[in-house]
Amino acid sequence: MTPRPGGGGAASGRVDLAGLGFTDGADLLVRRALAGLPPGGRLHVSGRHPELRVHLGAWCRGAGHRLEDPEPDPGGSGAPPSDAAVAVVVKGRRDDDRWFGAVRAGSAHGVVDRPPGSWGLAARGALIEAGGPEVHFDVNEREVVWADAVARMYAHAASRQWDPATAVDWSSAAGLDPEIETAVVQLMTYLVENEQAALIVPARFLGRIHPHFREVVQLLSVQVADEARHMEVFNRRALLHRDRLGTSSAGGRASLLTLVEETDFSMASFLLSVLGEGSFVDLLAFLHTYAPDPVTRRIAWLAMQDERRHVAFGVAHLQRQAEQDPALLGRLRGAIERRHDALADTAGLNDDVFASLVVLAAGEWTPAAIAAGGERVRRLQHAMDDGRRRRLVRLGFPLDEAAELSALHTRNFM
Missing domain, CATH: 3.30.110.40 (TusA-like domain)
Incomplete structure (x- = not known):
């Protein structure tokens, strides 16, 4: 020296x-x-x-x-x-x-617009010694991932975690009519399949988001844990009185694959949380209302609370991004249209799932009850459509365009 x-x-x-x-x-x-x-x-x-x-x-x-x-x-x-x-x-x-030569990784009390790779895995606000390795995180822009309420959302999500073993009284599921139980098993099978996709999507982005945005990473980690719990309780309910699950349709799997294959964080969040999970909140509310037993009602309610948080974050950060980048709405529209075109030749919602929803909503095997059950399922679909329209309007779409885009959403609900 x-x-x-x-x-x-x-x-x-x-x-x-x-x-x-x-x-x-x-x-x-x-x-x-x-x-x-x-x-x-x-x-x-x-x-x-x-x-x-x-x-x-x-x-x-x-x-x-x-x-x-x-x-x-x-x-x-x-x-x-x-x-x-x-x-x-x-x-x-x-x-x-x-x-x-040392630099500080921003402030411990705020986030920068685009943290550099040289900050690596350092805690936000830490003093970074010069000469360390650069780490590439391709989701590294504040406007893409951030929501002003994300810290509060994470704190709320962390405080609302529940244990499947104690939050549900599994002994309260008395034996149902075999045909009603078959309908429940089919719906649980469908829910497990969809929740697996809902887990994979945020999990794939966790390693791609710059850790400077740690509250976003923490919130998505809790979201992954939520979906893991949902898979557990839906699968456990399906096998509570049976030794096998229901059917999985080719169209349903094709619909979910379009979510898993989406590589853009904003588009994936939009398709999954704003549209898909938003519709799932209505579906879970429907199951909570028409559940034939206490266990099914309880797990539908617990999962619905979690899904509401997922939707809230998806809307919040995309709404903020749309305010910063007016061109975002055009890209979101393109994502809906591409997914619709990719699924144009598929059958949509599993017929067994639709029939199971009608059976639960009917409550009994009479023509009048089945007709009423079918009408309740149609009202569910209208409620899903209304919810999608409202969320699209919150992001900045005009009413007529929101209605048009909502109609293009996959028939598989998610």
Whole structure:
């Protein structure tokens, strides 16, 4: 290291570490000696540990100080005295975010528009030592992921976690009429399939979102946990009195695949949360109303509360993004149209699922009851359409366009 002048009268100090190394606590003595010096002060460090100079340099980089060679012996005698300094530590200004190459990863109390890859996995607001690796996160723009209420949403989501083993009284599911039980099993099979897709979509983005937006990552992580619980309780209810599940339609799987294959975060959030899960809230409310047993009613209610949070975040961050980027609405429309075209040749909602909804809404096997059940399912579909329209209007679509786009949504509900 190139020798530097003594700093023109800068305060200085000296510490002798003897044989102590940094793996044994030498940093404690160096910190203590530096504490008495002002920023820019010079601490002459001496010691006999063979790796002292290397470890001292690494410690200085992390602590925000600068390491220099000691000044040459002015007498020119050649052999250094036994207590000669190994190096000089120039005390840094920890309140200066760019002292000796360190940078601060924004503020601990706010987010920047586009955090750089050089911030890597550092905590937001941390002082980052220079020279670390760059990490690429392709979802790294505030306007794409952020919602002003995301911290509050995360706190609410974390406080509303529930345990499937204790939140549901599984012993309360008395045996139903076999045909009614078949309808419940079919609906649970359908719900498990859809919730698997709803888990995969946010999970695929967790490693792509810059950790600077940690509240978003935390909220999506809870969302993944929500979907895992939903899968568990729906599957458990399906197998409560039977040893096999219902049917899975090719059209339903094709519809869900279009969600899983979406690579753009905004488009995926729009299709899944704003449209799909929004419709699922209405479906779960329907199941809660017409459930034939307490267990089905309870798990529908619990899942519905979780799904409402998912929808709220999807709407909130896309609404904010649309305000910043008017071109977003055109891209959202394009996403709906592409998905509609991709599914144009599929059958849509599983016929067994539709029939099961009618059976539960009917409550009994009479022509009048079945007719009433069918009418209730049609009202459910109208409610789903109305909800989609309202959410599309909140994002900024005109009423007529919102109605047109809602009509293009997949017949598979999700």
